[in-house]
Amino acid sequence: MTHFAPPLPDNERERVRRVADLCYRDAVDDEVLDRIVALAVEVFDTPIALISILEEQQQWFRAKIGISATSTSRDVSFCGHTILVDDFFEIPDTHLDPRFRHNELVTGAPGIRYYAGVPLLTHDGLALGSLCVIDQKPRPPMSAAQLASLHHLSQLVVLRLHDLRAASFIDRPTRLMNRIRLEEDIHRHLSQREEPLLIAVDFLSPGFVNDIVKALGYSFSQHLVSEISRRVASLIGPDCVLYRIGLTRFAFIKPRDECLSTLYEKFSTAFAIPVEHDGIPIRAQIGMGALELDRHTIDDRDWVRLVVSAADYARDRGIGWARYQAELDIAQQRAFVLLSSLSYALEESEQLGLVFQPRIDFASGRCCAVEALLRWTHPTLGPVGPDEFVPLAEKTDLIRLLSVWVVEAAIQQTRQWRDAGYDFKVAINVSPCDLEGPAFTDRLIQALIRHGVEATTLEIEFTEGALIKNPAECRNQLTRLRALGVEISIDDFGTGYSNWTYLRELPATSVKLDRSLIKDIQNEERDRRLVITLIDLAQRLGYKVVAEGIENQANFDAVKSWRCDEGQGYFIAMPMPAEELVTWIQNQAIVGKAIHCDPPSGH
Secondary structure: OOOOOOOOOOOHHHHHHHHHHHOOOOOOOOHHHHHHHHHHHHHHOOOEEEEEEEOOOEEEEEEEEOOOOOEEEHHHOOHHHHOOOOOOEEEOOHHHOOOOOOOHHHHOOOOOOEEEEEEEEOOOOOEEEEEEEEEOOOOOOOOHHHHHHHHHHHHHHHHHHHHHHHHOOEEOOOOEEOHHHHHHHHHHHHHOOOOOEEEEEEOOOHHHHHHHHHHHOHHHHHHHHHHHHHHHHHHHOOOOOOEEOOOOEEEEEEOOOOOHHHHHHHHHHHOOOOEEEOOEEEOOOOEEEEEEOOHHHOOOOOHHHHHHHHHHHHHHOOOOEEEOOHHHHHHHHHHHHHHHHHHHHHHOOOOEEEEEEEEEEOOOOOEEEEEEEEEEEEOOOEEEOHHHHHHHHOOOOHHHHHHHHHHHHHHHHHHHHHHOOOOOEEEEEOOHHHHOOOHHHHHHHHHHHHHOOOHHHEEEEEEOOHHHHOHHHHHHHHHHHHHHOOEEEEEEEOOOOOOHHHHHHOOOOEEEEOHHHHOOOOOOHHHHHHHHHHHHHHHHOOOEEEEEOOOOHHHHHHHHHOOOOEEEOOOOOOOEOHHHHHHHHHHOOOOOOOOOOOOOOOO
């Protein structure tokens, strides 16, 4: 024998969408709903009471008493019949009703003999499910008063479901709408064939907010957020809904013809006055992004992520505001893939490798040093240049791991060259963060000891930017290295601060003139005079001077004639693997003139 499955209501498609909107299957238990079913059991003196939600294929119980199951198939559900009525559905004795006498919920657990339920109706008449009471023995029909009580409880259930849904839309600290609500509203605009402008504005970088929390506490940051949201709300107008979608990031929707430059100017003017709490002013760092919503790709795009990427792009580059551009998003996704892959590459020895570019002594013409340069071959993206992945790594702690990897690989290779009888120095580039504490220096010393390499065979290259954050600690670590015999070279010299007071206090042994100073010395008189002056001043202070970026014979001859000590560049030699370097040195055992090597394409 079979039971009678409930038919589908005429508005089933719309009803199911509303269920998905208001009723989360994975929602945590709610005390209010639990108390409602407990009250139903007490009022109606039944062992079982349920708040049943009807999906396409199943019914599941948002709250329940007296039953262990959490869901059943919809085609055996009594509540599937309840949602077809507007008022009340009651079965005094299931054994006497041909629709239910063979139902598995009657013949098996929980053994339903009596059922009474009312639909959970939204304001526009869509039934989400039902509130029902169940007994395991037959009962007489409900009285009018009992029916009224059941209706009243069902209305409380619907109100609570709406409240829970509304609460999921609210950012509690600010009481603004949140990202979930923004995504809902975007979908609503697009489904109504509207294509407005989505705008996101961020006022402080995440790193700076983190510093604020560490220094001044979470409460201070929340006060800042409240003040920022107040100002923003006053700027966008009372008819525009404001959403909080990040720490200090907000979003709103405007007509497509909104003038973005004018809007940004309003923000800039309003936030020219620092945001203040407890007498401490915080200056905003505004980045605004805009994105035109497109109803033709309604289900295919993460609109909020895209507009946020435009806002971040604008702030990172100091341009104020920017429209979303697909190519920028592709670049950001690539950056994320690279960062995600880099930690694995550090463990996968086949991906990372070193190449070495020779440096020659102008007086003798021989190779006096090589610079170790990191290379990465991604398993799917292929070769990735250091100009792309090193700046990404410098935004994370991965840069420290990369530096340690380079140190270990370079010192190990140095040991092999020493064993083969070669005595040139090996230069290693360090990141500014490597000099912010003793960890990097400690690891370098350990590697020298482990491989039995003399510190005098090593040279550390650092840029003047390392002095910005913590000059005292940077100086301390460089002094430690120099005391061991490690050579210290200031890289990219002439393009940074070139603060002679700082430089005089550093234990540096050489400076490397930046390639940008060298490339136009044949055509630019000012560059030529600057290079000559820098060489003279640096040598007077006791520094050895290295010219890098030498890419033609004329520049080679010029810097040599100005008594520059050493030179490096593609005209002299390309970066090359360790085994090729040995061959190059053997072929240039006594070099009176630098060999010519065409630079690679794309350099």
